[in-house]
Amino acid sequence: MDYFQYKKNELFVENVSLTEIAKKFKTPLYIYSKATLVRHINAIKSVFKNTKTTICFAYKSNSNKHLLTILKEKGLGADCVSLGELLLARKVGVNPRKIVFNGNGKTDEEIKLAIKMNIKLINVDSIEELLNVSRIAKSLGRNPEIAFRLNPEIKVSTHPHIATGLKNSKFGIPLKHALDAYNLAKKLKTVRISGIHFHIGSQITEISPFVEALKKILLFSRKLKKQKILLKYVNIGGGLGVRYKEEVPVTLKEYAKKTIPYLKKIAPETILEPGRVLIANTGILLAKVILVKRTSKNFIVVDAGMNDLLRPSMYDAYHEILPVRIFPERKRENFDIVGPICESGDVLAKKRKLQTIYSGELLAIKGAGAYGYAMSSNYNLRPKPAEVLVDGEKFYEIRPRQRIEEIL
Numbered sequence: 001m002d003y004f005q006y007k008k009n010e011l012f013v014e015n016v017s018l019t020e021i022a023k024k025f026k027t028p029l030y031i032y033s034k035a036t037l038v039r040h041i042n043a044i045k046s047v048f049k050n051t052k053t054t055i056c057f058a059y060k061s062n063s064n065k066h067l068l069t070i071l072k073e074k075g076l077g078a079d080c081v082s083l084g085e086l087l088l089a090r091k092v093g094v095n096p097r098k099i100v101f102n103g104n105g106k107t108d109e110e111i112k113l114a115i116k117m118n119i120k121l122i123n124v125d126s127i128e129e130l131l132n133v134s135r136i137a138k139s140l141g142r143n144p145e146i147a148f149r150l151n152p153e154i155k156v157s158t159h160p161h162i163a164t165g166l167k168n169s170k171f172g173i174p175l176k177h178a179l180d181a182y183n184l185a186k187k188l189k190t191v192r193i194s195g196i197h198f199h200i201g202s203q204i205t206e207i208s209p210f211v212e213a214l215k216k217i218l219l220f221s222r223k224l225k226k227q228k229i230l231l232k233y234v235n236i237g238g239g240l241g242v243r244y245k246e247e248v249p250v251t252l253k254e255y256a257k258k259t260i261p262y263l264k265k266i267a268p269e270t271i272l273e274p275g276r277v278l279i280a281n282t283g284i285l286l287a288k289v290i291l292v293k294r295t296s297k298n299f300i301v302v303d304a305g306m307n308d309l310l311r312p313s314m315y316d317a318y319h320e321i322l323p324v325r326i327f328p329e330r331k332r333e334n335f336d337i338v339g340p341i342c343e344s345g346d347v348l349a350k351k352r353k354l355q356t357i358y359s360g361e362l363l364a365i366k367g368a369g370a371y372g373y374a375m376s377s378n379y380n381l382r383p384k385p386a387e388v389l390v391d392g393e394k395f396y397e398i399r400p401r402q403r404i405e406e407i408l
């Protein structure tokens with residue numbers, strides 16, 4: 001459910017027309033709906049409200065400071081994967097006791113900062129990394145809380161680039177080595193063993209991979225208990241899918257209902273790291289048609305490219321594309337919607353049936369709130385777009401367009 005709707009053949013975000021926003025802030029432009037974001041935050045909070053749960057928003061999916069402030073004010077924490085994201089969480093004012101730190105290649109500098117910030121949990125990705133964390137903790141005279149990221153080896157039906165729980169994944173410790181990792185940590189005494197973590201992938205629309213993983217993790221946690229290693233936290237990661245096209249993702253209610261019984265058995269407190277499910281359908285990318293080119297195919301060339309939204313090129317991702325103004329009398333044709341980047345992979349959408357369209361008109365690319373701006377680049381030396389937040393009748397810039405001088 002989102003607040004991007006047509007009113008009299010004109011696409012609106014909440015109570016503002018996209019044409020009006022484009023007039024003021026130009027294109028390409030990321031536009032977010034505050035009501036949609038708040039609705040999603042409330043939904044996930046409400047299904048876990050009777051449990052002890054910390055929801056750490058995955059900063060990598062969207063790092064707009066203004067949006068992160070809304071998430072913080074609604075009580076959410078931060079899942080960080082770099083020095084930059086740790087510093088950003090601090091800048092946003094997130095309580096360090098709600099920050100977790102992930103990644104398979106944390107540098108000494110990053111580990112040092114995480115320990116000094118006294119964050120809730122460092123998710124250690126390997127036995128090798130444990131030794132680094134241990135060495136740094138000792139040198140700082142601190143005793144940080146850690147979890148191990150385990151790889152439960154679960155197949156998920158998502159794009160291979162975003163499946164992270166497969167047997168040969170670079171992430172996590174295989175279950176068969178996990179007991180060694182915990183025992184080593186116990187022996188070292190430089191860290192406090194607090195949790196268990198897994199994250200099996202992204203855009204997962206079914207419940208079964210989560211339950212399969214939890215079953216394996218529960219069995220393993222019983223082995224820990226036998227060795228008197230008691231866990232405070234079970235961190236189930238993120239990965240919940242959203243509807244981009246015709247997917248029917250598991251509802252939050254069902255997700256909570258099916259996972260909570262396992263979570264409770266594994267540890268007293270749950271940590272969630274949702275990204276996409278909270279933010280994807282909160283944002284769109286607004287683009288302007290530069291020209292319509294007709295060869296053996298019909299191409300709509302727009303002013304947004306793969307540097308603004310990488311997902312279609314990188315993951316073959318589907319994003320719904322809507323004309324901002326509908327002209328019912330126009331005929332409908334098949335189009336490929338492409339960007340201006342000198343790269344034949346710069347295709348935003350293939351073979352879409354759309355009304356005939358002309359240069360200067362606007363298209364909205366939906367589901368662009370997660371891994372949209374966050375993955376944008378200056379490829380082809382193009383400045384990054386601006387970001388705008390709509391709140392009822394109001395709208396304002398929440399990150400300015402990069403100026404060309406900044407990147408020359």
Ligand SMILES: *Cc1c(COP(=O)(O)O)cnc(C)c1O
Binds near residue numbers: 079
């Ligand atoms: C990317 C990531 C997330 C968030 O994933 P979503 O699919 O956006 O929910 C959470 N945890 C870890 C460890 C990640 O790498």
